[in-house]
Amino acid sequence: EIxxxxxxxxxxxxxxxxxxxxxxxSQSVNTYLAWYQQKPGQAPRLLIYDASNRAAGIPxxxxxxGSGTDFTLTISSLEPEDFAVYYCQHRKNWPxxxxxxxxxxxx
Amino acid sequence: xxxxxxxxxxxxxxxxxLRLSCTASGFTFSPYWMAWVRQAPGKGLEWVAxxxxxxxxxxxxxxxxxxxxxxxxxxxxSLYLQMNSLRVEDTAVYYCARTYEYTGSYWGHxxxxxxxxxxx
Numbered sequence: 001e002i003x004x005x006x007x008x009x010x011x012x013x014x015x016x017x018x019x020x021x022x023x024x025x026s027q028s029v030n031t032y033l034a035w036y037q038q039k040p041g042q043a044p045r046l047l048i049y050d051a052s053n054r055a056a057g058i059p060x061x062x063x064x065x066g067s068g069t070d071f072t073l074t075i076s077s078l079e080p081e082d083f084a085v086y087y088c089q090h091r092k093n094w095p096x097x098x099x100x101x102x103x104x105x106x107x
Numbered sequence: 108x109x110x111x112x113x114x115x116x117x118x119x120x121x122x123x124x125l126r127l128s129c130t131a132s133g134f135t136f137s138p139y140w141m142a143w144v145r146q147a148p149g150k151g152l153e154w155v156a157x158x159x160x161x162x163x164x165x166x167x168x169x170x171x172x173x174x175x176x177x178x179x180x181x182x183x184x185s186l187y188l189q190m191n192s193l194r195v196e197d198t199a200v201y202y203c204a205r206t207y208e209y210t211g212s213y214w215g216h217x218x219x220x221x222x223x224x225x226x227x
Contacts, residue, residue, distance in 0.1 A: 034213045036152075095167075
């Protein structure tokens with residue numbers, strides 16, 4: 001099973017600041033990695049797939065990069081609605097796994 | 108508009124069974140892979156099971172293998188999860204999810220979730 005480790009667990013930032021979230025895989029997942037956003041009481045929302053492709057309707061301030069074992073989700077300038085929990089997920093093989101999440105909170 | 112509506116959650120005793128349903132609308136159901144993903148209270152996301160276009164192709168997390176069965180009825184636009192031998196640790200919100208593209212195991216659409224509580 002591929003283990004995805006996200007860091008930091010919590011990121012405290014102010015609106016307008018840049019957020020950089022990390023996801024590290026225990027073995028290579030090539031670029032088979034996605035990022036999701038989840039707000040309290042809501043279902044997750046797909047942001048990025050195949051490491052760097054934005055899903056339909058996702059604002060350009062969200063970008064993803066990386067390959068192999070190290071991946072980054074960057075939010076260029078935080079909007080109030082971006083404060084949420086973010087998860088990475090791979091689809092390299094079975095079982096699919098998610099990272100433990102990074103909470104982006106208002107500083 | 109893609110809609111996924113789960114039902115069937117509730118309170119069940121350890122060792123009991125429950126069947127979850129997910130009714131899909133707003134898209135052609137049969138070409139898409141579908142999945143169940145769960146989230147224990149206050150915890151992260153856990154993929155549970157996957158079914159490809161044909162019901163014969165399924166995959167399961169080790170934690171549920173042999174106890175849960177995923178199935179689909181394409182003419183009824185419906186996805187199911189039969190859960191047997193339930194354990195306390197199966198307590199979670201269960202989400203029905205559809206792939207972003209036809210295949211590929213990225214979950215682009217989600218239902219609102221149904222809560223399953225396993226407790227005596």
